[in-house]
Amino acid sequence: AQSVTQLGSHVSVSEGALVLLRCNYSSSVPPYLFWYVQYPNQGLQLLLKYTTGATLVKGINGFEAEFKKSETSFHLTKPSAHMSDAAEYFCAALFRPGTYKYIFGTGTRLKVLA
Amino acid sequence: GAVVSQHPSRVICKSGTSVKIECRSLDFQATTMFWYRQFPKKSLMLMATSNEGSKATYEQGVEKDKFLINHASLTLSTLTVTSAHPEDSSFYICSAWTGNPTGELFFGEGSRLTVL
Numbered sequence: 001a002q003s004v005t006q007l008g009s010h011v012s013v014s015e016g017a018l019v020l021l022r023c024n025y026s027s028s029v030p031p032y033l034f035w036y037v038q039y040p041n042q043g044l045q046l047l048l049k050y051t052t053g054a055t056l057v058k059g060i061n062g063f064e065a066e067f068k069k070s071e072t073s074f075h076l077t078k079p080s081a082h083m084s085d086a087a088e089y090f091c092a093a094l095f096r097p098g099t100y101k102y103i104f105g106t107g108t109r110l111k112v113l114a
Numbered sequence: 115g116a117v118v119s120q121h122p123s124r125v126i127c128k129s130g131t132s133v134k135i136e137c138r139s140l141d142f143q144a145t146t147m148f149w150y151r152q153f154p155k156k157s158l159m160l161m162a163t164s165n166e167g168s169k170a171t172y173e174q175g176v177e178k179d180k181f182l183i184n185h186a187s188l189t190l191s192t193l194t195v196t197s198a199h200p201e202d203s204s205f206y207i208c209s210a211w212t213g214n215p216t217g218e219l220f221f222g223e224g225s226r227l228t229v230l
Contacts, residue, residue, distance in 0.1 A: 043207050043221035049218060101160065
């Protein structure tokens with residue numbers, strides 16, 4: 001079955017440290033992949049997306065993600081964490097473009113320590 | 115980017131009453147909108163897909179008589195929680211598709227429903 005897995009429901013990093021949030025998908029056909037951020041009591045904001053083409057995609061707020069087909073992964077990274085990055089991050093996949101039915105990962109709560 | 119607005123952001127109601135949540139696309143026409151429910155510390159669960167001018171398509175396990183969805187125009191979809199009960203308390207989020215074939219969705223700010 002098609003699925004999205006986010007390893008680590010909680011991740012803590014020190015301010016200025018590297019942020020790495022993991023996302024893997026399960027599918028024989030690579031989906032479109034998205035990372036969204038959610039701040040408390042707010043909706044989701046798109047950070048970045050991968051559809052086709054360049055496998056390293058850059059998003060807002062200094063985040064980037066690399067699509068690795070061989071590893072079925074789409075991990076999110078940021079070189080230097082900022083306090084304002086503390087939020088919930090969701091990886092999502094669109095396995096059948098045209099249906100617009102996302103499958104979301106369970107989310108990773110990022111905590112940034114001063 | 116495209117803007118989707120939800121209203122109200124917070125609502126508290128008594129058990130047995132009905133609550134309506136609106137989802138508007140402010141600067142684009144959305145032929146398709148989606149309603150999600152988010153449980154505490156959980157991911158988003160798709161409840162239904164709303165298409166303008168037609169009946170909503172509900173996901174398995176979602177009571178369509180409990181969660182009434184109306185997509186009367188290209189910029190407005192509403193979710194009405196009928197005869198609300200405490201177990202309906204949750205965070206409800208809508209999203210809208212702009213028509214971009216890459217499938218990017220834009221999300222509303224969410225509505226937190228508390229049923230007493």
